[in-house]
Amino acid sequence: MFKHLFKMIWNKKKQNSLLIVEILLSFMVIFGVFSFALNSYNNYAKPMGFNYNHVWAISYNHTLETQNPDSVTLVYQTLLRNIKSMPQVVNAGYHSGNVPFANNHNTTGLTQKGVEVTGINNFFADENYINTMGTTMFSGRWYNKTDPVIKSEVIVVNKMLAEKLFGKADAVGKMLGDNVKTRQRIIGVINDIKTDGDYQRPAYALYNRHDTASYKWMGKILVKVTPDADAAFEGKLYKLMANTFKNSNIEIEHLDNRLVAYNKFTLVPLIILSIVAAFLIINVALGIFGVLWYNINKRRGEIGLRRAVGAPGAAVSLQLVSEAMILATLSLIIGAFFAVQFPLLNVFDLPASVYLFAMLFAVIFIYLLVLVCSLYPGKQAAAIYPAVALHEE
Amino acid sequence: MIRLQNIEKVYRTDTIQTLALNSINLDIEKGEFLSIMGPSGCGKSTLLNIMGLLDMPSKGSINIDSQVTDNFSDKQLAAFRNKKLGFIFQSYHLINDLQVLDNVELPLLYRDTTAKERKQLATEALEKVGLSNRIKHFPTQLSGGQRQRVAIARAIVGRPEIILADEPTGNLDSAMGNEIMDILLQLNRDEGTTIVMVTHDEHMAKKTHRLVRLFDGSQVQ
Numbered sequence: 078m079f080k081h082l083f084k085m086i087w088n089k090k091k092q093n094s095l096l097i098v099e100i101l102l103s104f105m106v107i108f109g110v111f112s113f114a115l116n117s118y119n120n121y122a123k124p125m126g127f128n129y130n131h132v133w134a135i136s137y138n139h140t141l142e143t144q145n146p147d148s149v150t151l152v153y154q155t156l157l158r159n160i161k162s163m164p165q166v167v168n169a170g171y172h173s174g175n176v177p178f179a180n181n182h183n184t185t186g187l188t189q190k191g192v193e194v195t196g197i198n199n200f201f202a203d204e205n206y207i208n209t210m211g212t213t214m215f216s217g218r219w220y221n222k223t224d225p226v227i228k229s230e231v232i233v234v235n236k237m238l239a240e241k242l243f244g245k246a247d248a249v250g251k252m253l254g255d256n257v258k259t260r261q262r263i264i265g266v267i268n269d270i271k272t273d274g275d276y277q278r279p280a281y282a283l284y285n286r287h288d289t290a291s292y293k294w295m296g297k298i299l300v301k302v303t304p305d306a307d308a309a310f311e312g313k314l315y316k317l318m319a320n321t322f323k324n325s326n327i328e329i330e331h332l333d334n335r336l337v338a339y340n341k342f343t344l345v346p347l348i349i350l351s352i353v354a355a356f357l358i359i360n361v362a363l364g365i366f367g368v369l370w371y372n373i374n375k376r377r378g379e380i381g382l383r384r385a386v387g388a389p390g391a392a393v394s395l396q397l398v399s400e401a402m403i404l405a406t407l408s409l410i411i412g413a414f415f416a417v418q419f420p421l422l423n424v425f426d427l428p429a430s431v432y433l434f435a436m437l438f439a440v441i442f443i444y445l446l447v448l449v450c451s452l453y454p455g456k457q458a459a460a461i462y463p464a465v466a467l468h469e470e
Numbered sequence: 471m472i473r474l475q476n477i478e479k480v481y482r483t484d485t486i487q488t489l490a491l492n493s494i495n496l497d498i499e500k501g502e503f504l505s506i507m508g509p510s511g512c513g514k515s516t517l518l519n520i521m522g523l524l525d526m527p528s529k530g531s532i533n534i535d536s537q538v539t540d541n542f543s544d545k546q547l548a549a550f551r552n553k554k555l556g557f558i559f560q561s562y563h564l565i566n567d568l569q570v571l572d573n574v575e576l577p578l579l580y581r582d583t584t585a586k587e588r589k590q591l592a593t594e595a596l597e598k599v600g601l602s603n604r605i606k607h608f609p610t611q612l613s614g615g616q617r618q619r620v621a622i623a624r625a626i627v628g629r630p631e632i633i634l635a636d637e638p639t640g641n642l643d644s645a646m647g648n649e650i651m652d653i654l655l656q657l658n659r660d661e662g663t664t665i666v667m668v669t670h671d672e673h674m675a676k677k678t679h680r681l682v683r684l685f686d687g688s689q690v691q
Contacts, residue, residue, distance in 0.1 A: 382563045383580075384548070385524055386576055386580065391544075467524070467563065
């Protein structure tokens with residue numbers, strides 16, 4: 078019977094081509110939506126890697142009048158000491174402008190044994206960072222007071238970058254980079270953190286040691302506060318910053334609020350895409366329903382004939398549903414050919430499993446859609462009385 | 471072979487009731503070639519449809535090959551039609567999207583047969599009607615007479631004991647009509663197939679064993 082139905086569909090390929098194209102386009106859009114959604118979910122399911130609650134990011138401009146390096150260092154160290162001495166402050170430290178959930182990215186690249194790695198987040202932080210952020214080391218250690226002596230010769234990398242460069246081997250103690258003049262010794266591997274929100278995966282990251290020369294351009298202070306830190310405290314903190322940096326733009330942002338805003342960057346396109354896909358799905362559903370309905374009316378004679386030569390009502394119904402499913406299969410074969418190019422060509426740099434599962438879900442979705450849309454017309458076809466249908470013809 | 475007892479068929483709408491068949495009693499013997507004649511609208515095709523279990527009578531009983539079919543389910547009726555009955559229609563009712571061979575195979579699709587068996591049986595049926603050289607053609611590439619011969623091949627491919635033909639020569643010129651009639655007579659003579667044929671053509675009806683005339687839904691001869 079399958080061969081028979083396939084022959085019929087093949088012989089009517091011109092009439093069926095529009096429906097095939099429509100299902101194909103729907104599959105591709107749904108595949109896109111599912112890929113996006115699955116990737117976002119996968120990222121969401123991964124741990125954030127740090128505790129952003131009660132962490133504030135203070136932005137400031139370096140407006141100190143003095144140019145003397147010792148004086149500058151003294152001001153910054155005094156400021157940090159004053160902040161840390163506040164009862165609501167758990168910990169605090171300087172950080173470059175690209176703090177988590179900021180619209181500020183600083184990326185770099187490196188070559189390791191001839192392999193070039195690009196898009197590496199380049200962070201600058203002091204020894205307070207790990208306790209302020211509540212993150213953990215995978216191996217080795219974070220910077221400490223002894224490091225300034227050998228500053229710029231040591232570096233901390235994240236786990237993702239360590240695995241990219243050294244595989245399963247422990248990266249601690251290894252030299253980073255091929256250039257003998259600039260290469261640095263890895264002293265620690267920090268666990269990955271999602272600096273771009275819940276729905277973005279962690280990226281490769283380098284954590285450079287902040288030194289006294291970099292105070293001028295660090296731009297941020299991360300402050301871990303106690304849960305009872307309120308607006309009054311925030312005002313007090315603001316005042317301290319404003320007194321230190323005259324005429325500076327001081328801004329205090331809560332990382333949990335930044336996260337909510339940042340997540341919208343991912344969710345809004347997903348929602349828009351889903352709405353477009355929903356309209357397309359409704360369109361396809363109506364299209365399939367309409368074509369099948371039209372088929373029944375156009376093929377009443379054929380249906381009557383099949384009933385006359387021995388097809389029970391259920392077989393006629395099954396035939397129409399099967400025809401729709403075969404059409405869907407043809408579309409899906411073409412669609413799968415295009416969809417499989419995404420993992421093969423590593424488009425958008427997503428994991429292959431995301432594409433494969435998205436393909437699977439999109440195939441199941443299309444089959445279900447076609448099945449649902451063909452059931453009622455199929456049932457109507459089964460109810461056609463053969464004598465009436467044959468007489469009409 | 472076929473026994474109709476007190477067959478009555480009434481078509482009802484909200485406001486009107488039409489008596490299409492009135493107390494039809496008919497016995498058709500095995501191997502008989504019966505023709506049914508009558509003016510348009512007298513109930514000939516309705517009677518044939520009831521005999522072919524394509525339509526249900528409002529009253530009365532149908533017995534085919536010693537089986538009372540009155541209480542058959544849809545599935546049983548379909549299986550019965552498939553095995554016992556072959557249909558030939560005035561307008562051929564071929565599926566234009568299928569080649570001749572596939573059209574002829576159609577009844578066998580609803581039986582437990584292999585593709586090889588289907589092809590063999592369909593080829594044999596087409597040989598019987600002289601169309602074995604047209605198996606790859608589509609119905610639209612054939613003449614009216616050839617199409618009707620394909621329809622006959624489809625009717626006999628399942629080797630039914632009864633063939634019901636509704637004006638099989640109605641759309642054909644006399645030469646082609648005679649060709650079709652000769653095939654039916656040959657089937658009846660050589661294979662003992664019981665044939666019931668509705669026709670308007672007195673000349674064709676005279677070639678059959680017996681003639682039944684209907685008028686206003688009643689049997690008058």
